[in-house]
Amino acid sequence: MGKAQKYVLLGDATYPLQDWILKPYQEDENLTQRQLQFNYRLKRAHSVIENAFLRLKARWQILLKCDDCSLELLPTLVLACCILHNICEAHDNPFNEEWLEGAEPTELPKPCQPAPTAMEDNRAEQVRELMCQYFESCGEG
Numbered sequence: 001m002g003k004a005q006k007y008v009l010l011g012d013a014t015y016p017l018q019d020w021i022l023k024p025y026q027e028d029e030n031l032t033q034r035q036l037q038f039n040y041r042l043k044r045a046h047s048v049i050e051n052a053f054l055r056l057k058a059r060w061q062i063l064l065k066c067d068d069c070s071l072e073l074l075p076t077l078v079l080a081c082c083i084l085h086n087i088c089e090a091h092d093n094p095f096n097e098e099w100l101e102g103a104e105p106t107e108l109p110k111p112c113q114p115a116p117t118a119m120e121d122n123r124a125e126q127v128r129e130l131m132c133q134y135f136e137s138c139g140e141g
């Protein structure tokens with residue numbers, strides 16, 4: 001959209017809107033078609049990410065048992081698994097669907113209550129609006 005953007009994390013409604021955390025618009029009857037499309041695309045992206053992490057954990061089940069190693073080793077272990085996983089995916093290394101049985105998706109703890117609006121960053125709405133424009137320009141999908 002002619003304006004450079006930095007990377008952002010995807011959050012749900014419980015997180016504060018920041019220029020580095022994208023979250024969906026609050027679902028109500030006043031959402032525009034553009035805002036609904038934004039929410040839909042954000043949910044789709046979130047599901048792609050969840051699937052990627054599920055495949056990572058299934059392929060490298062040591063990540064499910066990280067309590068067996070020291071805290072100093074943990075970042076290196078996770079990074080090594082991510083690198084090896086990306087190499088396997090890039091080279092179409094076969095993925096055994098049976099591995100998924102041992103790596104059921106787990107719900108990570110999330111905030112129970114939405115973040116107070118005072119925690120939200122006014123500039124973040126501009127980022128979200130730029131993303132809405134971008135999604136609108138890309139058409140359906």
